[in-house]
Amino acid sequence: MGSLFSLQQFVNGLQLGSIYALIALGYTMVYGIVRLINFAHGDFYMIGAYAAYAAFFLFNAYIAPGNVLVFLVLIVAMVVGAAVAMLSNRLAYRPLRYKPRLSSLVTAIGISMFLEYFFSAFPLIGPSPRGFPEVLPKVMWTIGSAQVSNYVVIDLVVAAALMIGLTLLIQKSALGRAMRAVAQDKDAAKLMGINVEGIISFTFLIGGAFAGAAGLLAGLTYPRIMPYMGILPGLKAFIAAVLGGIGNVPGAMLGAYIMGIAETTANAYNSLLGEGIAFVILILVLLVRPTGILGEKTADKI
Amino acid sequence: MHLLKKFPLLAAALCFYIVVTILSLDQVDILNGYFMVIIERSLIFVILAASLNLINGITGQFSLGHMGFAAVGAYVSGTITTLLLKLPPPAPDAIFSGPMLVFLVAIVVGGLCAAGVGFLIGFPSLRLKGDYLAIMTLGFGEIIRTILNNIDYVGGPRGLLGIPKFSNFGVITLFTFLIIVLLRNLVQSSHGRALLSVRENELASELCGVDTTKYKVLGFVIGAFCAGIAGGLLAHLLQLAHPTQYGFLPSTLLLIMVYAGGMGSLTGSILAAFSLTFLTEGLRVAFDNIPSFNLGGTMVRVGTEWVMVIYAVLLILIMLFRTEGIMGMREAKLLIIGEKKK
Numbered sequence: 001m002g003s004l005f006s007l008q009q010f011v012n013g014l015q016l017g018s019i020y021a022l023i024a025l026g027y028t029m030v031y032g033i034v035r036l037i038n039f040a041h042g043d044f045y046m047i048g049a050y051a052a053y054a055a056f057f058l059f060n061a062y063i064a065p066g067n068v069l070v071f072l073v074l075i076v077a078m079v080v081g082a083a084v085a086m087l088s089n090r091l092a093y094r095p096l097r098y099k100p101r102l103s104s105l106v107t108a109i110g111i112s113m114f115l116e117y118f119f120s121a122f123p124l125i126g127p128s129p130r131g132f133p134e135v136l137p138k139v140m141w142t143i144g145s146a147q148v149s150n151y152v153v154i155d156l157v158v159a160a161a162l163m164i165g166l167t168l169l170i171q172k173s174a175l176g177r178a179m180r181a182v183a184q185d186k187d188a189a190k191l192m193g194i195n196v197e198g199i200i201s202f203t204f205l206i207g208g209a210f211a212g213a214a215g216l217l218a219g220l221t222y223p224r225i226m227p228y229m230g231i232l233p234g235l236k237a238f239i240a241a242v243l244g245g246i247g248n249v250p251g252a253m254l255g256a257y258i259m260g261i262a263e264t265t266a267n268a269y270n271s272l273l274g275e276g277i278a279f280v281i282l283i284l285v286l287l288v289r290p291t292g293i294l295g296e297k298t299a300d301k302i
Numbered sequence: 303m304h305l306l307k308k309f310p311l312l313a314a315a316l317c318f319y320i321v322v323t324i325l326s327l328d329q330v331d332i333l334n335g336y337f338m339v340i341i342e343r344s345l346i347f348v349i350l351a352a353s354l355n356l357i358n359g360i361t362g363q364f365s366l367g368h369m370g371f372a373a374v375g376a377y378v379s380g381t382i383t384t385l386l387l388k389l390p391p392p393a394p395d396a397i398f399s400g401p402m403l404v405f406l407v408a409i410v411v412g413g414l415c416a417a418g419v420g421f422l423i424g425f426p427s428l429r430l431k432g433d434y435l436a437i438m439t440l441g442f443g444e445i446i447r448t449i450l451n452n453i454d455y456v457g458g459p460r461g462l463l464g465i466p467k468f469s470n471f472g473v474i475t476l477f478t479f480l481i482i483v484l485l486r487n488l489v490q491s492s493h494g495r496a497l498l499s500v501r502e503n504e505l506a507s508e509l510c511g512v513d514t515t516k517y518k519v520l521g522f523v524i525g526a527f528c529a530g531i532a533g534g535l536l537a538h539l540l541q542l543a544h545p546t547q548y549g550f551l552p553s554t555l556l557l558i559m560v561y562a563g564g565m566g567s568l569t570g571s572i573l574a575a576f577s578l579t580f581l582t583e584g585l586r587v588a589f590d591n592i593p594s595f596n597l598g599g600t601m602v603r604v605g606t607e608w609v610m611v612i613y614a615v616l617l618i619l620i621m622l623f624r625t626e627g628i629m630g631m632r633e634a635k636l637l638i639i640g641e642k643k644k
Contacts, residue, residue, distance in 0.1 A: 031433075035433075037433050037436065037437070092618055092621075092622065095622055096621065096622065096625070099625050100625070101433075102358075102362075102364060103621050103625045105364070105433065105436060106557065106561055106617065106621055107617075107618055107621040107622070109366075109554055109557065109617070110614050110615075110617035110618040110621060111614075111618065113551075113554060113610065113613070113614035113617070114611060114614035114615060114618065117607060117608075117610040117611045117614055118611050118614075120607055121605065121607035121608050121610075121611050127607065231550070235437075235440070235441070235444075238437060239437070239441075242434070242437070272448070272452055275448055276445060276448060278441075279441040279442075279444065279445050282437065282438065282441055283438070283441070286434060286438060290434065
């Protein structure tokens with residue numbers, strides 16, 4: 001068994017945490033703005049992985065595997081993820097915006113079911129898992145007691161770049177200020193001349209793009225993709241968002257890394273524990289601090 | 303007797319008539335075993351959908367792990383009858399035999415265990431609001447499935463095999479009837495009005511002196527009890543209890559039944575459970591008979607996977623165009639306790 005902490009597991013945890021962070025950001029931003037748990041978010045991630053898979057075979061005829069190819073595939077995965085997210089918002093969530101909140105939740109479950117079953121029933125995709133191709137040659141380095149590949153570096157760099165970009169966007173730009181305003185109070189934001197539906201749509205766009213990017217990273221890291229691959233990571237990323245404080249962007253990142261490290265450490269110890277640790281964390285958070293680590297308590301409005 | 307007095311005689315007569323008809327059709331082999339199993343399955347799904355409706359529709363909570371409660375009932379009763387007592391399968395013509403009585407007790411014990419689990423899950427998590435509750439119950443369902451997958455005594459991932467077939471049409475009808483009467487009387491009592499008030503506005507009902515936490519737990523416990531009974535019946539009908547029967551996807555199928563039928567309408571749940579169970583079988587047969595065709599060089603088979611795609615679209619369309627479900631809040635006259643004449 002060895003010691004509970006090992007550098008290798010820490011690196012693996014950071015890698016998994018990066019993927020969770022990109023998914024969790026989409027959950028938390030959408031929840032922050034429209035108070036909806038978008039159950040289909042894990043499936044946007046699955047679609048991103050399939051889009052990356054398709055894009056690889058499309059571009060590979062012209063470009064040799066390497067950093068340029070990774071970049072192109074990443075762009076495609078993000079665009080497809082964003083498109084699906086915006087489309088589902090426009091077609092399913094927007095008409096239900098002012099109906100009871102649970103009906104949007106049920107619709108989200110419906111969208112999630114549709115995407116999963118459609119992908120597994122669609123003849124060109126099918127239910128069986130596919131191996132994800134090597135988009136660039138793998139290089140291994142040894143740092144201390146841990147083996148680190150260039151894939152780890154790509155995961156961490158892509159996730160960090162996207163998260164820094166998002167933070168700058170939210171904190172510094174006019175669009176980000178509008179997003180924060182809508183999250184605080186939709187009606188007041190509308191009175192200030194903000195296009196609320198446009199902002200919501202933009203939020204879905206960013207969330208979907210991040211989920212798409214996470215899909216590519218997951219495909220690189222764990223090279224096996226299938227139509228149901230989004231369910232569990234989606235659920236765990238959501239728990240990470242709850243852990244950090246749902247609706248809170250830095251909280252989602254923090255929660256996702258805690259989650260990733262906890263899961264790989266627990267998995268190294270016992271695989272059943274690794275499977276269940278996410279739910280243990282969820283129950284503990286909900287019992288001890290339902291608002292999450294960085295979340296603020298809000299009182300019920302009458 | 304009090305219960306029966308409230309239930310219109312007409313309804314009892316109608317149920318009796320349907321039961322006798324089905325039984326006699328079964329006797330003369332017009333309905334074959336295949337159809338009988340579908341009818342029995344839809345009766346069990348009536349229990350499951352109606353009890354989920356008590357939680358989601360009437361109390362206004364949100365459970366995504368309802369099949370988890372059914373799993374508890376199925377495994378507990380299956381363990382009692384199969385592993386602990388090793389009951390022999392019942393003689394085909396014996397209606398009330400010793401093993402049958404033990405089986406009935408085992409089913410109820412399974413339901414009680416499910417209710418206990420419902421209490422354990424419900425008590426801490428019911429202080430949470432809708433969204434968190436959804437995730438919590440979803441997580442609970444997954445935990446149950448993972449645990450069952452890892453207990454070797456009840457078969458682990460192989461499932462619990464060789465359960466004697468005690469669930470016959472009579473037993474299933476009896477339980478379905480009793481549970482529908484129970485739920486109907488509960489919903490239309492003053493406790494039922496308290497449950498509805500929690501759904502409509504929790505804050506306001508708390509201010510009116512309703513103990514909202516108590517009623518939310520009550521809704522969960524009764525819903526879980528009924529689901530546990532249904533799980534036990536299902537295990538003794540299919541002679542198998544398997545972890546994948548009780549995962550997330552079967553739970554969403556129940557959600558479709560509840561929301562298609564109508565949130566808060568028991569009638570809607572009953573109708574939806576029947577029609578969707580039959581529709582699933584019908585579509586399965588229909589899709590199986592579509593021949594493969596050639597599309598751009600690859601052979602394409604339109605398989606039964608498309609049934610679930612259709613259901614997903616159905617759920618989305620119902621939510622978009624008829625959010626309150628097909629029956630809405632309405633109940634069939636038979637399920638309304640005698641209105642006073644003016």
